[in-house]
Amino acid sequence: MAKSAAEYQRAYRERKAEQAKLAGDPSDQIADRRFFEYVPDDGNYQEVLNYLEWAGISRKAVPCFDTDDDPEHDPENDGPYRGSIGRAERMVGMLLDAATELAAIINRYKRKEISDQIQEIEASDLSDPDARKQALADIVRLQKMLDQLEKRVRWSLPQWKVTGE
Incomplete structure (x- = not known):
């Protein structure tokens, strides 16, 4: 059976992505210094360590860049060895993944607690007009919270990967 144009295009994109992965980051070829040599000169790495420490992550748990090694490198998934x-x-990718997962957990928790509160209000005795009025106001307020939690947020980050030329 002949491939469709979309299948040819998909296969072409997959081949190009694999070639780009095997080629590595083109900025590696023009760098005069290795990353571990640069980090001590950039005083902002201390800020990274401070933020992680404030989040409860010990500085001892954060890899330091005092050598050009990468012991967790996986040639199958990571492409060529880059030190x-x-x-x-x-690390940037994994920290972003961790932040995304933690945000999702927090979101689910808050949505559940707000929904439980709405159900509790709906199940309560609303025969008194003042209580009914307050309950409706509370439900509207809680529903606005749920609506806000439905939205996505976007953070602007500097680009840290270079692909292709």
């Missing part, structure tokens, strides 16, 4: 810069880029 400390490859490890740093993966």
Whole structure:
């Protein structure tokens, strides 16, 4: 059976993505210094450590960039070995994944608690007109909270990966 144009295009994109992955980051070829040599000169890495420490993550748990090693490198998934810069880029991705998952957990928790509160109000005795009026106001307020939690937020980050040329 012949492939459709969409299938040819999909296969082409997959081949290009695989080639780009195997080629690595083109900025690696023009760098004069390795990433681990640069980090001590950039005073902002201390800020990264401060933020993580304020979040309860011990500085001892955060990899330091004092060598150009990358012990967790996986050639199957990570492409060519890139040393400390490859490890740093993966750390950014993993921290973003962790933040995304934690945000989702918080979101589910708040939505459940708000929904439970709405159900509790709906199940309460609303025969008194003042109580009914207050309950409706509370439900409207809680529903606005749920509506806000339905929205997505976007954070602007500097680009940290370079692909292609």
